[in-house]
Each structure stands twice: as C-alpha cells, then as structure tokens.
Amino acid sequence: MRVAVLGAGYAGLVLAQRLERRLPPAVDIVVVDESPTHLVQHEVHRVIRRPSVTDALTLPLRDALDRAELVTERVERVDADAGFAELADGTELDYDFGAICLGSETNFHDLPGVEAHALPLKRVHHAEAIRTQFLDVCESGGTAVVGGAGLSGVQTAGELAALARERNASDRVDVVLLEQFDSVTPAFPENFQQAVHDELAARDVEIRTNTPVQRAEADSIELAEGTLPYDLFVWTGGIRGADAMGGERPLVRNDLRLSERTFVVGDAARAVDADGESVPASASAAIREAGTVARNLERLVTRELDGDGTDFAPRLKPYRFEVPGWIVSVGDGAVAQVGPTVVTGAAAKAMKTTVGAGYLSSVKAVEKATELVEAELNE
Template sequence: MDVLVLGGGYAGLLVTRKLERRLPEEASLTLVDDTGTHLVQHELHRAIRQPDYVDDISVPLPELLDRASLHEGRVTGVDRDARTVSLAGGDGLEYDYCVVALGSETAYYGIEGLPEHATPLKTLEHAAGIRREFEAVIDQLGHADPAAETERSGRVVVGGAGLSGVQVAGELAAMARERGVDDDVEILLLEQQATVVPGFPEGFRLATRERLEAQGVTVRTGTTVTAADAVQITTESAAIDYDQFVWTGGIQGSAAMGGDRPQVRGDLRLDERTFALGDAARIVDADGEAVPASASAAVRAAETAARNVVASATADGGFVDVEQWRWESPGWLISVGDDAVAQVGPTVLTGSAATALKSAVGVTYLAEHGSLRRALGVLRKEADDITEI
C-alpha cells in the first residue's frame, strides 16, 4: 500500500508524522515536497527585518521524519481517477491513498500589472526580496531632490490587510524606525474591505488597526486595486504613487490543482482515496461552518485527516467509519512590528502580554515539530523584542 502526502507545510508535515505512528508496517509512506524544508510560515514576516530568523524557521524535513521517506519534487498535477501524481521533469508517483496539503499561492485576480510589479510573501526568497527593496527605498532618500519633496520622501504600499499584510506592514514600519527614516517613509496598508483583518472578531479588528496606526502605519480601507505599473497603483478612487509594492491580497490553490481550492466537508475527503486540508482546500466543517485559511486550522485538521486515512486504508473494502472534524478556534494572534494583538475568548490583549503569548505559541510549535535549538533561538530573539517594548 502506497500513501503519499503532498506538501511539507503545517498540514502535510503533521499528517505525515501522525501517519508514521498509525499506518500498518507494510504501508509505504512518502512525503513529497519541492524544497525539502519545512517553513514556519507564520513567522516568515520576521525574516524581512531580521534575516537571522531564517535559520530558526526553516527546518530540513529529514530532521522531522522517522519512518516516512522524503521525495523532493514539485507536484504539477494530481489525477484522482488514475491515482497518480505528476512531478516536474516528467516523473510520476502512484498512490493508493493521498493527502493533498500543497498550501496556496498568491492570488492576483487578473489585475493588470500586479504580478510584474508587486512582491508577494510566500517564501524566504520573497522575504529577502522585500527587505532588499525596502533598503533601496531608504537609499533613495539620500538622493531625493529637496525641492520636489512632498510630506514624505518615500512610500511603501502593502496591498491586502489580512494577517500577512498586517504583519508585513508592521515589520516595515519597525524597520523604518530602526533606520531612523520613519518620518521620511510612509508605510501605506490598503484593504478592499471596510476593515483590516476582515472576517475576524470586531474587538480583534479594532485593536489591530489601533496598533497599526500606533506603529506609524497609514491604513486605508475600502480601497480596491485595479491596476499597477512600475511607479503607480490605480484604485477605483485614485492613483497612488509608490516606491515599493508588496501584495498579500489573497490566495488561490496550487498550480498543481489548477489554481483551485476544492471544497471538502468535515471528513476532509475529496474522494474515497484522496484527502485535502490546509490552505489547499476550502473546508466546511461538520457544523457547516467555513474554516479560515490559517496555520491554526491546518494544524488542528491534521488529526482528523490522519485518522480517516488510516480508517480508509485498513477497512479492507468494508465500511469506512470516517471522523468528522469541527473547527474550534483557540483564539487569534497577530504581530504588528514589535507589538502584537491576541484574542483569547472574548478578551483582547495588546502590548507585552500579547507579544509574550505569540512568542510562546511559536516556540511551542518549533519545540514540538521542529527542534529545541530553533525554538530556543526564536525565544531568545522574541525575549529581546519584548524587553525593548
């Protein structure tokens, strides 16, 4: 029996680790990933301002696997009828059961000029690129014509005020303060909806906006980007000149899935032999509730996915007693530069309490699923940040 897990992110890694312990010994388990590295995605924004975070949030997958084998390769297609997976270069793999956890890609919605002129944040390379671009903006300040100066000499636009956009804007604002250019560079956060972090509880939304503005970020909601070129962003209401453009405005499915995020119900099954979870799918849980695309949801769905794969694989053609997953949010956490916002139940926290809570979550994840050395590295850096608040 051949079991494939596609993708080494939160969902794919955790499902693989659970299957290692539960699949019959005769089953073959393979994790397929294009980089061979597990990236702690919810801390990726930190690498923009602090490149040394890279070593702490990037963990080689072989360090995390026991029984499963790792196959490095980029998945280009999944044929569920033939039960085959196509890889770049023409190779292919067959499966008896497969878990699709390929994550998501940045959505550009067909907006003219957006892919060419805006930098997304999905990889370490993207984080490094955003840092280089921001440093170039700072460098240009020394060459600006004083007679041509407006209120600000440089402008960085972040499109999309979801969790990623807020965290990117916060990091860039903090970086501007550290470089002493916060009076010269505007960090402008755009959002199509009427509020930042739309879809989250009201108290969390309000606190996040307040923290952004306290960090010096200009927030402009109700603004839809319709086009972009090398120097200007067109919106439905006005044109915005910019020096740097970062886009975090939405997600779509992996190219291997045709850009689609197929819907699955609480059993996480695409069909009897194929499962999907994490950002790769749109999950409607057992109570009919839409599940947000988040690391927290991916981690929590992994248990049900693993149970259902094992139940299917060991049913011997008989009745499969699949489990139904119900999403229960433990709360929400978001970084805003050196600050943070946390919601636990009805309580919303900001400042050092929220920052400490977010640090604890990241350290716990690394210690449990990464390595103690990396966890301690993140704890050291986060402790330094808390001390400075």
C-alpha cells in the same frame, strides 16, 4: 500499500509525522515537496526586519521525519480519483491513499499589472527581496504600499514601519496599508479589528480601507479615488490553489475527502466543517485538519489491510473547526484574541512567541524553538 503526502507545509508535515506513528511498518509512506526544508510560514514576515531569524524558521524535512520516504520534487498534477500524481521530473507516483497538502499561492486576482510589479510574501526569498528594496526606500525616502490587510498584510506593514524606525527613516518613509473592505483583518471580530487598527496607527501605518486596487504600473497604483505613487509594493491580497490543482482550492466534504482515496488538507482546500461552518485558511486550521485526516487514513488503511471482505466503508471522523483564538504581530507589538477577550502589549507578544515555539517543538524541532524564542526576546 502506499500512502502519499503531497506537500510538507503545516498540514503535510504534521500529517506525515502522525502517520508514521499510526500506520504499521508494512505501509509505505511517501512525502513529496519541492523544497527539502519546512518553513514556519506564519513567521516569515520576521525576515524582513531580522534576516538572522531565517535559520530558526526553516527545518530540514529529513530531520523531522523518521521512516517516511522523502521525495524532493515539484508536484505538477494530481488525479485524486485515480490516486496518481505526476512530478516535475517525469516521475509518476501511484498511491492507494493520499493527501494533497500543497498549500496555496498568492492570488493577484487578474488585476492588471499587480503580479508584474508587486512582491508577494510566501517564501523566505520574498521577505529578503522586500527587505532589500525597502532599505533603499529608507535611504532615499518614499512610500511602501501593502495591498491587503489580512493577517499577513498587517504583519508586513508592521515590520516595514518598525524597520523604518530602526533606520531613523520614519520622517521620510510612508507605509500605506490598503484594504478593499471597510476594516483591517475583515474576517475577524470587531474588537480584534479595532485593536489591530489601533496598533497599526500607533506605529504610523497609514490605513486606507474601502480602497480596492484597480491596476498597478511600475511606480504607481490606480485606485478609485486617484493614483498612489509607490517605491515598494507588496501584495498580500488573497490566495489561490497550487498550480498542480489548476489554481483551484476544491471544496471538500467535512471528513476532508475529495475522492474515496484522496484527502485535501490545509490551505489547498476550501473546507466546511462538521457544523457547516467555512474553515478559514490558517496554520492553526491546517494543523488541526491534519490530525483528523491522520485518524481517518488510519481507519481506511486498517480496513484495507484487514481485508474483512465487507463492502462497508469505515465511518470517518468529521473535522470540527475549533481554535482557542487568533494572534497577529504588529511590528514590536501584537494583538491576541482568546475567546471574546482581546489582549495587546507584552502579554500578546509573549503569546505570539509561545505559539511559534510551541509549533516547532510539536514537530520535533526543539532547538529551532529555542532559537526562535531567543530571537523574539532580543528584539
């Protein structure tokens, strides 16, 4: 029997590790990812200001897995009903049960010129490109624009403003954060939104809400109220599904299945939990979803191996979205929400450091966790 995990981001890596512990040795586990390394993506904005942190944020997948077969290749197409994946090298991978954990890509929403002229922030090389271009802006002066004020956009704007200060360029560099809705971090509670707004403003980030981008040229962005010239344009304005999923994020049932044999986990899906609530795309949700899917796959595999001859499928566990809170970096600061309480300052920054290091420790990367803590404390 073969169980395939397609993608090794947060959802895929955590799921694969749990399957290694839960499934019997007779079951082959295959993990497919286009990269040989796992990226702690929610911290990739750090690379804009601290390139040296890259090593702490990248974990060789082979070091993180015990017995799973690792295939380093891009997934081109998935047939969830047939239990089939086609890889970029032409390999056809059949599986008895599988999980699509391919994450998401930047959504440019077909806005004219935006994909052609804006830099996304999904990979280390994106952060490096943003840094290189922004250092030129710091030298000559100009405007850096970040489109989209979700968590990623807030963190990017905060890093750019902090880097400008470090380069003694704050007086000649403007960092502008655009958001089409009426607040930053619009998907979060009002007290969190206000705290994030205040942290950004304190770091001289210009915030423009109710300001959707209409189109982009090589050196300017067209807004409803006029044209905004820029020297650097970063786009964090949403996500779409992976190319292997036709760019779609399919809606999955609350047990996270797309078909009888295939689950979709993390950002790759739009999930509705056991309480009927939409699950936000986030690292914390992906990690917790992986735990639910690991238990459900164990039940399905056990039934197949036992071969009890009945037609009754095992009852699968529904996923319930429960996280203790949210946290976002804003340059050298941070904002955290724990229950109804919002925390800022040193306490929030310590929480942010703990979250990243705790995740790395949980996936058997204790040395990387230590590196990350040291990098954060030395800022």
